[in-house]
Amino acid sequence: MITPPALPEPVMAPTASEEPSFEAARNACKLCSPLGAALVFRGVRGGMPFLHGSQGCATYIRRYLISHYREPVDIASSNFSEETAVFGGAVILEKGLENVRRLYKPELIGVATTCLSETIGEDVPGLLKTYIGKHSREKDFPALVHASTPSYRGTHMDGFHAAVMALVSALAQGGPRGNRIAVFPGMVSAADLRRLRGIFSDFGLSPILTPDYGDSLDGPVWEEYRPIADGGTPVEDLRALGQTAASIQFGRILAGQAGPGDLLLERFQVPRYKLGLPIGLRETDWLYDTLAALSGRAIPADRQRERGRLLDALVDGHKYLQGRRAILYGEEDLVVGLASFLMETGVRPVLCASGSRSGRLAEALRAVTPPDQEPPEACEGADFAELEKAAAEWKPDLLLGNSKGYRMARRLGIPLIRVGFPVHDRFGAARLRHLGYDGALELYDRLVNAVMERAQDTNPTGYSYL
Ligand code: SF4
Structure with a gap:
C-alpha cells in the first residue's frame, strides 16, 4: 500500500489577534x-x-x-x-x-x-x-x-x-532700525495671510510677512499669460528684515526650536516675540495685546466687535458642540492652535496627531489646555492606518484635518472639517479662514453646521428645525 505524502500545513488567514504588526508608515500623515x-x-x-x-x-x-x-x-x-x-x-x-x-x-x-x-x-x-x-x-x-x-x-x-x-x-541685512515688523506666519492659508496684513495695518503697523503667498497663490484672473504670478514678499523687504523694529513668530511648536525670529535677534538684535497661531479667543487676544503694546494704540473698535460676535456665537452654538469629541491631525502648529480653540467651544479634542516628530507636541498641547480640562493625547509621526484604528476606539464626533483623511472619515462615517494642507476635494482651499476672531468664527460655523448636517443625515426621519 502506498502511503500518500503528508499534506503541507494549510496557510490560514491570521486572526485579529495574530495580525502582523507594521513597523512601516502606511499613508503617512505628512507630505514631502x-x-x-x-x-x-x-x-x-x-x-x-x-x-x-x-x-x-x-x-x-x-x-x-x-x-x-x-x-x-x-x-x-x-x-x-x-x-x-x-x-x-x-x-x-x-x-x-x-x-x-x-x-x-x-x-x-x-x-x-x-x-x-x-x-x-x-x-x-x-x-x-x-x-x-x-x-x-x-x-x-x-x-x-x-x-x-x-x-x-x-x-x-x-x-x-x-x-x-x-x-x-x-x-537679511542690518542697518538703521526702521519701524516695520518682521512676521513669520507659518504655513497658513492665503486668505489668512491677507487677513494678517489687515490686522497689522489696523494698528498702524507695516509687516514684512515671510513668506506671503496671499496673492501669488490666490490672485485675480489674468488678461494674459505671465511666467510668475504677481504678489509675494519683495526681495528688498527680505533684505530689510535685519532693520525691523521687532519680529513676531507664530507657532508654539516652532517656538521650541531655533526659528527665524531667533536668527534676527542673534544677528541684528531685533526684539523677538513668539506667539501661538492666533486661532480662537485666547491666542488671538495674545496677538492683539502684543500689537497694542508694539504700536501704542488701543485695539480697534471693529476688532473688539468681532471678538464680541465670536463670543456670542460660542454661546449660541454651545448646545450643538458641548461634550463632542474630536480628533485633529495635520501640521503640528495648526493642530495645537485648533485644539486651543476647540477647548473654548466645549468640544473635547481627544487625540491630536501629526506626521512630524518635533518631540514637543504633547508639551504644546498641555500649554494651551485650561487647568480644569484634560490635555488631548498627542501622537507624533502618525500615519492614517494608526489614526483610523485610534478613531475606531475613540469614537469621535468630528475629525479636523486635511483631505488625506477623507477615506478614513468615510469608512467611519464621521464628518471631516477640512483644514490645513492639502484640501483638494473641496473648492476654495486657499480662502479657508482660521486666524483672528473672524477666522475662528468662520471655522466655528463650519463645525456647528457639520454636527447639524450629520444629525439630519443619520436620523431616519431627518430634521428640519434643530
Ligand atoms: S519624498 Fe519628495 S523629494 Fe523625496 S523622492 Fe519623493 S517626491 Fe522626491
Whole structure:
C-alpha cells in the first residue's frame, strides 16, 4: 500500500489577534519636505522654486499645490538622471539655473534639494557659490537661496521652516532700525495671510510677512499669460528684515526650536516675540495685546466687535458642540492652535496627531489646555492606518484635518472639517479662514453646521428645525 505524502500545513488567514504588526508608515500623515520649501519660495515676489533632483519630485509637488490652490504653479527641476545620480549634478544645476533665468526672469531662485541629491551628498552650497562667482555680474542676476530639504529627515513643515530660515539667513541685512515688523506666519492659508496684513495695518503697523503667498497663490484672473504670478514678499523687504523694529513668530511648536525670529535677534538684535497661531479667543487676544503694546494704540473698535460676535456665537452654538469629541491631525502648529480653540467651544479634542516628530507636541498641547480640562493625547509621526484604528476606539464626533483623511472619515462615517494642507476635494482651499476672531468664527460655523448636517443625515426621519 502506498502511503500518500503528508499534506503541507494549510496557510490560514491570521486572526485579529495574530495580525502582523507594521513597523512601516502606511499613508503617512505628512507630505514631502521640498513641497514646503516650494510654497515658501512662491511667497517671494518674482520667486521661482527650483528642485535639485528628479523631475518626478517637481511634478508631484506641482500637482499637490495646484489641486489645493487652483492656480498655475511652475516648479523648475535640474532633472536628475541615472548618470547624474552617479557622477553628480553640477552640470545640470548650472544648465537648469540658466534656463530658469532666461525663461522666467526671476527676482529670486529658491533651490531646494530632494531625497536623491541629498542621498548622494551633493555639495549644493558649493555649486551655487561657483555659479554665483561665474555669473553674478550679469544683468538682472537674481538672489539665489538654498534650503536643504531631504524628505527622509522631515515633513513639508520642516521644508517650510528650512526655506524661511534660508531666506532670512541669506538675505537679511542690518542697518538703521526702521519701524516695520518682521512676521513669520507659518504655513497658513492665503486668505489668512491677507487677513494678517489687515490686522497689522489696523494698528498702524507695516509687516514684512515671510513668506506671503496671499496673492501669488490666490490672485485675480489674468488678461494674459505671465511666467510668475504677481504678489509675494519683495526681495528688498527680505533684505530689510535685519532693520525691523521687532519680529513676531507664530507657532508654539516652532517656538521650541531655533526659528527665524531667533536668527534676527542673534544677528541684528531685533526684539523677538513668539506667539501661538492666533486661532480662537485666547491666542488671538495674545496677538492683539502684543500689537497694542508694539504700536501704542488701543485695539480697534471693529476688532473688539468681532471678538464680541465670536463670543456670542460660542454661546449660541454651545448646545450643538458641548461634550463632542474630536480628533485633529495635520501640521503640528495648526493642530495645537485648533485644539486651543476647540477647548473654548466645549468640544473635547481627544487625540491630536501629526506626521512630524518635533518631540514637543504633547508639551504644546498641555500649554494651551485650561487647568480644569484634560490635555488631548498627542501622537507624533502618525500615519492614517494608526489614526483610523485610534478613531475606531475613540469614537469621535468630528475629525479636523486635511483631505488625506477623507477615506478614513468615510469608512467611519464621521464628518471631516477640512483644514490645513492639502484640501483638494473641496473648492476654495486657499480662502479657508482660521486666524483672528473672524477666522475662528468662520471655522466655528463650519463645525456647528457639520454636527447639524450629520444629525439630519443619520436620523431616519431627518430634521428640519434643530
Ligand atoms: S523622492 Fe523625496 S523629494 Fe522626491 S517626491 Fe519623493 S519624498 Fe519628495
